[in-house]
Amino acid sequence: MAGPSGHVAHPPLEGAARTWGTIALSAATFMNVLDTSIANVSLPAIAGDLGVSPNQGTWVITSFAVANAIAVPLTGWLSQRFGQVRLFIASVLMFVAASWLCGLAINMPMLIAFRALQGFVAGPMIPLSQTLLLASYPRAMAGLAMAMWAMTTLIAPVMGPLLGGWITDNISWPWIFFINIPVGLLAASAAWGIYHKRESVVHKLPIDGVGLGLLVTWIAALQMMLDLGKENDWFHSPLIVTLAIVAVVGFAFFLVWELTDEHPVVDLRLFARRNFWSGTLAVSVAYGLFFGNVVLLPLWLQQFMGYTATDAGMVMAPVGLLAMVLSPVVGRTVAKVDPRKYVTFAFIVFALVLWMRSHFNTSADFRTILIPTVVQGVAMAFFFIPLSTITLSGLGPERMAAASGLTNFVRITAGAVGTSLFTTLWENRAALHHAQLAEAVNPGSPATQSAIAGLSASGLAPDQVMAQINRLADQQSFTMAATDLFWLSAALFLLLIPLVWLSRPQRMGAGAADAAGAH
Incomplete structure (x- = not known):
């Protein structure tokens, strides 16, 4: 059945397919969210093993966060261009490959580069898992679908430091990345088996190169300002002042461009909806x-x-x-x-x-x-x-x-x-x-x-x-x-x-x- 904008409305999943689909999507989400916090307690071990200072080691966290922040809002545009299911499966498989490379890194520049790659390819995973899960359940059960999804996104950040500390103390730090490989492969194969016939309609949208460039600029500047601010005494540092100016000016240009472009890379018009802006503001501040x-x-x-x-x-x-x-x-x-x-x-x-x-x-x-x-x-x-x-x-x-x-x-x-x-x-x-x-x-x-x-x-x-x-x-x-x-x-x-x-x-x-x- 075709819906608005040519969207194909697939019927909800039933029985075992819905159960396994929920498990596969939740496992991928848990693996992703876990990686935002699992490396935190392992930083001293990573920095010592790779011969750098703990301050330099924090780039293991920063590189993932910057790349992830850039990729997440691109999800809507990417899913229209490549399809929701294909993009989700590709995101999971590339995340597995990037995790494997992180574990094999022999020096800090390599690890930072692979963590940035891991963060970027992980971007579409969380929003699409939410989207696919909601489509798997009848509307009357949408709340239950969100409950399954929310448990993974809220518990994983708490479990990350506990699991990361145990792995670092009892095995070795590369295994905080290697454990993603079996989880990701199982999640990708199960999700593909269940969802590959439920692909969304693909639109060959033009690439909004200016919008993408502005997005990368202001998000990277903002994230680096937040991560480096404390150790550089915030706005007493010329570096932090420069990053703040780049972030503010970049965001202003990004806002104007995306609201006037015919095919924006991020759909900011969603904020015209009262439920969307009030809900997003409340959930974000909280x-x-x-x-x-x-x-x-x-x-x-x-x-x-x-x-x-x-x-x-x-x-x-x-x-x-x-x-x-x-x-x-x-x-x-x-x-x-x-x-x-x-x-x-x-x-x-x-x-x-x-x-x-x-x-x-x-x-x-x-x-x-x-x-x-x-x-x-x-x-x-x-x-x-x-x-x-x-x-x-x-x-x-x-x-x-x-x-x-x-x-x-x-x-x-x-x-x-x-x-x-x-x-x-x-x-x-x-x-x-x-x-x-x-x-x-x-x-x-x-x-x-x-x-x-x-x-x-x-x-x-x-x-x-x-x-x-x-x-x-x-x-x-x-x-x-x-x-x-x-x-x-x-x-x-x-x-x-x-x-x-x-x-x-x-x-x-x-x-x-x-x-x-x-x-």
Whole structure:
């Protein structure tokens, strides 16, 4: 059956085909998202093995992120030119090949180049897995489809550091890339077997070379600014100022060009839809807050609470427990309940979790730190699925790949911004708290005299005593800075709630999305 713009509307899959299709698409998505975080804890080992500094090693993360950010919004245009199924399978197979090359890299330039290749070919994988999965289910079950998809995209970033740390400690770092090979080959073969007869209509669109060039320019400049800002003292550095100017000017030209070009490489006109812009903005800001906290908590635990990488991973891992249990429930009921109510509940739970973390102190035990993480799983289940439902509601199937690619791009970029902002604010707040604590540490203070006497009695020399006091002040100041950010995040989640209610989502059942051709 032909739909709008010549789109062929395939009937939903049934039975075993739908089950295996869901598993194949989810496995590919999990593998992709896992690779955004699995290398983080392995950086010291990679840098040491390849003979470079840890700062140079961060380009292993940066190169993947820059290339991935460029490729994701191209998904709509590429899928129209080559077909959704062919593009997805090619993306998975090229990702497997790039992962194999990453594992074989013998020096840092090779690894950075192969990671950039891996990030670029991975771009279409996540949006297309979402698009193909939605097409596999009846409209009334769209929420359940999104639940299956959301579980992989939310749990993988948490599992990445845990799995990466274990592989690095017990095998060797190349295996964080080699494990993608069997998963990717199985996912590609299963997906091809199920979906190759469900290919979308191909349009021989002209290449928007100017739009593509501008996209590459401003995204690369923005991502490099975010990644290099902290170590270069942000806007005190001419390099960061230059990158910021290139990003802003490039984005302005890109915006004008894409809105006036007949065949834009990115369909920015989607932002004219109220549901799309409000849903995308809400999910992106919330994801930036979520991801910033996902980065901050293990950093604090490892640097100032004495946790190993594996222990910090164990604290983060249970976040997926309640998410896995509740996501299918949300998916089955989101068509019957106003998704805005679910998102509101999720943001309130996120705020509660972060408020609980804002009461952490240096004597917090494992159980105290673990409880908010477990509760956070509730928020994750009610967060992603309803917001995706809101964002994509009212869109015809021919625009789904472009919409999914664009909203995922904004979300990924928000995650990068969140990470940079949180780590920078954490250090700035810690410096402020340290200065305030240092004022209280003086010879006239009874607490200072008591601490010096106690440490001296344990056999420490005077300079060792002061070093120990400074270390305690560092631990206290970074803990206070972390709790400041937890409290701020809680407040921001509550402030996001009105934004969600600006949308007017259509129900996913009874072909509502087909009827919603306009805003």
